[in-house]
Amino acid sequence: MHNFTHGDKTVSFTVLSGEVVSSEKISETRVTSTGGVQVNGNDGDVTPVRISSVSIINHEIWVKTPDGIEHDVKLRGMDIPLRTGQEISLISALKKDGSPLHTILQNHTASKRWVLRDASALNTELELSPFNWKTVLIVLGLCIAGLATAGLGFLAAAGYFFYAWYRGAQRKKLLISDLNAYIETLDNRVASREQAPSPVQAESSVQAEISFQAESPAPTQSPAETESPALNSDSVRRALSRNL
Known part of the structure; x- marks a missing residue:
């Protein structure tokens, strides 16, 4: 039970949620006729006869709540597409005698919503x-x-x-x-509560660590300088003997 309070006015709302187990529509036809009345009391002068017909759809729904109880819902003058097995929620305002005034119908399976009565209509009827x-x-x-x-x-x-x-x-x-x-x-609130949460699969990402080893080139060594042979007396004599 949900209560709306405005000043000294209180309106109670109910929410019926469950599975549709039966949906039946019956068409009711009303025929009315006007005319055929004598004019000035003369039998020859008669107003033309007009016949009109109006078709009214009576929609009866059986809703099974999670506790296994089936509830009968009657919607007069409303053609709402429903089929067996669909999940719905019906928001209704309660009159002083406890009779419901159906306000909003949600079809969670088909993701559709119908406004049966707005706030202005409830203000008048209540x-x-x-x-x-x-x-x-x-x-x-x-x-x-x-x-x-x-x-x-x-x-x-x-x-x-x-x-x-x-x-x-x-x-x-x-x-x-x-x-x-x-x-x-x-x-x-009803729409978010009835919406099934989507499963979230958390996947752990595997990160491969790749180490790059930067090889520094070996330092180039300058070639060793050739040492000049030392000049001594023996080498001088050998050189002079070759020239002679």
């Missing part, structure tokens, strides 16, 4: 903004006082009437806005 008879009594009293005040009471009555009408319209507008926001929040 009588959340009734006619204020107190305003009528005050205006009537001012009008009576106007008879003794040379018309000043009539001006006061007109001013008070428009003031009360404006205040009432603003309160009604605010109530419908808050009710619409509450229904949207409840709708999103």
